[in-house]
Amino acid sequence: MDINPTLLSYLSDLEGAVANLSDSWHPDDPAYQADLYRQTLTSLSYSYFVYFHATPEHPDWAPLWNPVFTLQPNPDDIYVQSPIRGDLSYRVSGNRGTCKILSFTSQTAASGTVDQMPRPNGHNELDTNDLGIGLGEEFEILFSAERPAGYSGHWGRIDPTATYMYLRYRSYDWLNEVDPQLSIECLDPVPPKPRLTPEEIIERIGEMAKFPRRKTDLYYPMQNGVKERVGFNVFEPVRYPGALVKQVYWPACFQFDADEALIIETELPAHAPYWNIQLNDPLFNALEYVYRLSSTNGHYARLSSDGKYRAVIALNDPGVPNWLDPAGYLEGGIYGRWYECDSEPTPTITRVRLADLRDHLPPDTPHISAEERAEELRLRVKACQRRRRW
Template sequence: MDSSIDPFAGYLLPLEDAVRELANTWHPDDPAYRAEVYRQALMNLSHGYFVHFNADAEHPDWSPLYNPVFLCQPNPDDIYLFSPIRDDLTYRVSGERGTVSKLIFVTQRGIPGTLETVGEYDAVSSIDDTDFRVGTDGRLEIVFSAVRPEGYEGNWSQLKPGADCIFVRYRMIDWGCEIDPQLSIECLDEVPPKPRLSAEEIVERLKLQMRIPRNQNRLFYKMQNDILEAAGKNRIHPVRLPGLDKQLYWPAVFSFENDEALIIETEMPAIARYWNIQLNDPLFNSVEYVYRHSSINGSTAIIDGDGMLRVVIALTDPGVPNWLDPAGFTEGTLYGRWYDCSSLPIPSITRVKLADLRAYLPSDTPTVAPSEREDALRRRVRAAQRRRRW
């Protein structure tokens, strides 16, 4: 046996670095937090297999990114896929657009999970379906390369120097009615067949895979703590991320007691092509969103008669429209998004006693019966399960 190949248990040691990131959570001595970090480490470790073993830049293929399994703050309305690329090669993405509300491509340096901070992501370029043409039959083709191929007049997006990752968002507003795209990605340059990995290559990739849980924890715990430091609790802190020029995020750290509720209140843009609000747990994982009403968007929300949006966070169903269910968490983060909207209002958050909630809502706020909520949840589950998720 090759003595350079360590027993497998030796490769797992870097997972302890992920657990040490407990020190950067809000309650590092809480056994529940520790258990959640263990679970999160294994979740991110499984994501790491796709990062380092599924595809390479010469032989690209879509891998699952954020979804109901890989829960590091995915937008519940989005399905994310990614592939490694190289900035000196040419790629073609082609297939059926489907009927999703938005189709968004981002190229950048830094496959999610390989870097430790948001600031490291650069070489970013993004396009969505307002930037490229789709045939009347729903088919599309986009070429990604450093320079536009000579004589090519079709859809093209530039790969900036250093770009090594492309990822795509399938964004649905009405999960039950929209159809996912069917897309392929291929390298157009002459490349050798995909090789069998050597023992040394496997070992090196295993070592890199084991770092991903630590990297993800450092990245997302810091993002969450930055919000808390900048705004405190129950206050919105708007931010923009590289590559998403049309999207304004408005996160907040939420906190309330078991007998309380939070009311999120905002004006609505005159033109709101897309918006949503979601809840994350204290480790920045999206709260269960297939079997819980933990997110809301323009398809599922009710706008009040005065034109305002009011959303309620509470542990138990308060019987009002626009309830966000935190699935047992009384602290975490909420993330709102305005995408390609005519204005960018900043919502407010009001903390109230749950028993007094209706005193803070319009007098004509309807009552949602338990049977109506159950029916809505069943529709949500069916719609979520019929989407491509991995």
């Protein structure tokens, strides 16, 4: 391979992601263009971990979506990843922590690493709750394509074609639940981790440059499809195959004017181990969720006196419970989740004048003072910073 000293020449495929501006809602809007440039670089930033941090023979957890917010991570989830090989065996061990869910997902290919995601994707998922691993418990799980003869411990299957494993630690009470502490080891004899050759480095830089476009190719149609099928301010529930098949999503695309508000209203399932709602930008990135109240879940949500959940999307604090802050956006996406619930109600969205907001809420809806809101945000920042996002 001819090693060209001009780094920019190896990154030319980044323009593929920029070309996807044509698939955004307003391709000629300078704000959309700037958001796309930012999204391209956020995807590029974490693609380094995909191609350089670890190898299947020398696995190690690395950050996934959390530090960069790109392509709609759930704010309640911490995601980590490691490359693996389906013909090798791995031991994951450590402490379960006390978070709501700890699940492992292995796949033939990770999104962003191939032009076309395989169907099926050699997909396997394992939830420690299903294994009976208790909160705060020390444990280990053997992952392999086949269970070893006579092995009686915790075991998880990985597809023989697997190249990738990711974990999600889902927390309800961000401040008080404890995230897991885990290691991953390859159990097969392998040589020492090698120094990369110049050719290998250049090849991986080229794959990094393709990564942002591959991500947007996959994820833009998800949010665009909702808008095309049902328009704005309407939820379209869906259950995806693959990861978290126990979960029903309720996506929507929101839109309102600066002097308006959106009221989200829903019944709640009688049995609801977990549910949440979050706001995304028009390019399917999670909005700032550390210093903005752009998401909530069943632990933090305040219900109305009639038992319903009501949230309000407004540019500025409307002084009511469950404000979802759109972080300066007047349009974007909404994602909600019912997880292992005994029913799956579809919420509604009502667009109202901000000045008339309280006319559309129960009369006993409390007023949230500026001091109360500041304390709510302070605790959120404190809790989120204590979670492992890097």
